[in-house]
Amino acid sequence: MRALSLRPDRPGSLAVTDVPDPEPAEGELLVEGLAVGVCGTDREIIAGEYGTAPPGRDRLVLGHESLGRVRSAPDGSGFASGDLVVGVVRRPDPEPCGACAHGQFDMCRNGRYTERGIKELDGYASEAWRVPAEYAVRLDPALSEVGVLLEPTSVVAKAWEQVDLVGGRSWFEPERVLVTGAGPIGMLAAMIGAQRGLDVHVLDVVTDGPKPDLVRRLGATYHHDGVAEAVRDSEPDVVIEATGVSSVIFEAMGATNHYGVVCLTGVSSAGRSLRVDLGALNREIVLENDAVVGSVNANQRHYRAAADALTMADQDWLAGLITRRVPLAEFEKAFQPEPDDIKVVLTL
Structure with a gap:
């Protein structure tokens, strides 16, 4: 064969x-x-x-x-x-x-x-x-044309599980999520956020093509002018980071509401330098009880959750x-x- x-x-x-x-x-x-x-x-x-x-x-x-x-x-x-x-x-x-x-x-x-x-x-x-x-x-047999999306959906199903586990340290009822990156992982993370009834915002760099329209069809808001502009009117309770771009990661980590959770799913390229005020970022994370967690891969539980999410979509x-x-x-x-x-x- x-x-x-x-x-x-x-x-x-x-x-x-x-x-x-x-x-x-x-x-x-x-x-x-x-x-x-x-x-x-x-x-x-x-x-x-x-x-x-x-x-x-x-x-x-x-x-x-x-x-x-x-x-x-x-x-x-x-x-x-x-x-x-x-x-x-x-x-x-x-x-x-x-x-x-x-x-x-x-x-x-x-x-x-x-x-x-x-x-x-x-x-x-x-x-x-x-x-x-x-x-x-x-x-589900109805997924015959799109079932190949299950593996990346399992990755974001796990990411959302991690958000819930970290948020569960205390009372946690998030209302807004910012997803950085409108590739497959970001789009599927936004889809699950919409299924959860959250106010979903998606940030990418393109201004046309299929991405902005797909985000709007979710009932979400599309942004393309950077993290600061995306959070200007409403600080997110959750950030799902799916770009791996160093500057976006650091901005997103400092852009959440109090007790915010940032879940990193994008893998960054090594060897790139970035000048940041790490002291100010540390101060904000500590004083606001924020959390940053990385997430990759998935087990059977996440695949089953992903299958349910695709069936609902x-x-x-x-x-x-x-x-x-x-x-x-x-x-x-x-x-x-x-x-x-x-x-x-x-x-x-």
Whole structure:
């Protein structure tokens, strides 16, 4: 069968290759691959910045944002042929840390976890794949066109859970949220904020294209003139930061209401300098009982919450997030950014 694979240690090695058909082990589903989403993590692996092939192999099958349809399932697994499914990305380490041992492998504390399409496990960018039933999530059949958004939605479902846990230190009933960045993570974070009944504000840099319209269709407010302007009339109780841009991060950390919670989901590039008044920022965070927390990855609980959020969402709005669909044979086009891109999907 065909799969999109590469040598993680060799930039420019990405290619469609022939790989053996998957043979499901006991307790595993055999799944027909329908689509994979493309994200910044994939681009960094392609560039040779990180990524690890399975032990004893040179090449890694790419793809961690999956969507597939079950071909066969073991008896008693809870799945059946024809089910629409997504595979969980991360697996706990073989000798689990405390978090992994308690099913919270998204919070692994020793770094020995593995990840499909990223670290030591083949990804989902193939015409078929196998997955243990406990690491598969069933989707509503109505999500057949947009279910590939589940993995990034699981990331923001976890981010919102982290906000709730941190806010739960005391009485916490947030009213306003500022989402910085209108890429897939930011848009999906805004969607969940709207589902929670919050006053949602989204900040990005573009002034036209699909992003402003999609934000307005959520009933949210779109901003493009920077953090200070976005919070001028109403300080947010929550900030979901999805840009990874250092200047935006520091401004957002100092822009919240009292007892504000900032959840960082964007990964910053190293090596960039920024002059900030860290003393003033520290003073504000301490005196206002603010909190800043980082969040990445997700476990099964977050995938299930994400599946519920996608089912509740307007399907036409979700479809608007997928701005390009590229067939596997033309995979190079999927990794060449275009101005109006939000989410690019490879069809398998």
